[in-house]
Amino acid sequence: MNSFKKYIAFEGIDASGKSTQAKLFCEFLQKTNRSVFCTKEPGGTDISKKIREILLEDTLNPKARFFLFLADRSIHIEAVKAYVKSGYVVSDRCLFSTIAYQSFGEGLELKFVEESNLFAAQGLLPDVTFIIDIDLDTMHKRLTKRDVIESKGDEFFKKVIEGYDYIADKFDNVFKIDGRQPIEQVFEDIIGIWNTI
Numbered sequence: 001m002n003s004f005k006k007y008i009a010f011e012g013i014d015a016s017g018k019s020t021q022a023k024l025f026c027e028f029l030q031k032t033n034r035s036v037f038c039t040k041e042p043g044g045t046d047i048s049k050k051i052r053e054i055l056l057e058d059t060l061n062p063k064a065r066f067f068l069f070l071a072d073r074s075i076h077i078e079a080v081k082a083y084v085k086s087g088y089v090v091s092d093r094c095l096f097s098t099i100a101y102q103s104f105g106e107g108l109e110l111k112f113v114e115e116s117n118l119f120a121a122q123g124l125l126p127d128v129t130f131i132i133d134i135d136l137d138t139m140h141k142r143l144t145k146r147d148v149i150e151s152k153g154d155e156f157f158k159k160v161i162e163g164y165d166y167i168a169d170k171f172d173n174v175f176k177i178d179g180r181q182p183i184e185q186v187f188e189d190i191i192g193i194w195n196t197i
C-alpha cells in the first residue's frame with residue numbers, strides 16, 4: 001500500500017458527480033480486497049447525522065453554519081485518523097468544501113476559515129483530492145433532472161467555483177477533473193491520475 005495515498009477526497013459544486021465518483025472509487029479499491037472506509041462530510045458519524053439535521057434549518061446564518069461544519073469535522077476526523085492507520089478513507093467532501101462554500105461563497109474571511117479548518121481537522125489534509133469540475137449550465141441541468149430547487153443563485157456558485165480553483169492552485173495533490181464528460185470517462189480520468197501519483 002502506498003502510504004502517501006490513503007485518504008482520498010472528492011470535491012466539487014452541487015451535482016458535479018462527487019457521490020457518483022466516490023462510490024465508484026470505493027468499489028475500485030474494494031475489488032482489490034483493500035480495507036476502505038467510505039464516508040462523507042457532513043454526516044460520516046452518528047453525531048454528524050444530528051448536526052446535518054440542524055444544518056438544514058433555514059434560520060442559520062453563515063457563521064452558525066460554519067461552526068457546525070467545524071464541529072462535524074472535529075468529530076469525523078477521529079474516525080478518519082483511526083481508519084488511515086490500517087486502510088483507505090474515501091470521503092465525499094472534506095475540509096476544502098468549507099473554503100469553497102463558507103469563505104469564497106459566503107464571504108467568511110479566508111485566513112480564519114483556513115486556520116479554523118486545520119484546527120478542527122487536527123492538521124490532517126487528504127492525501128489526494130479530486131475536484132469534479134462542471135459549469136453552471138451542467139449543474140442546473142442535473143439539478144432539474146433531480147427535481148431539486150436550488151436556493152442559491154449563480155453568483156454564489158461562481159464564487160464557489162473560484163474557491164475550488166484557488167484550492168487546485170494552492171495544493172499539489174489536488175486534481176481538477178472535467179466532470180461534464182460521461183460518468184465512465186470521468187472515472188477513467190480519475191484512475192489515470194491515481195495510477196501516476
Ligand SMILES: Nc1ncnc2c1ncn2[C@@H]1O[C@H](COP(=O)(O)OP(=O)(O)OP(=O)(O)O)[C@@H](O)[C@H]1O
Nearest residue numbers: 013014015016017018019020142179181182183186
Ligand atoms: N458525468 C456525469 N454525466 C451525467 N450525469 C451525471 C454525471 N455524474 C453524475 N451525474 C448525475 O448527476 C446527478 C448528481 O450526481 P451526484 O449525486 O453524484 O453529484 P454530487 O456532486 O454528489 O451532488 P450533491 O452535491 O448534491 O451531493 C445524479 O443524478 C447523477 O446520476
Ligand SMILES: [Mg+2]
Nearest residue numbers: 018019020092
Ligand atoms: Mg453527493
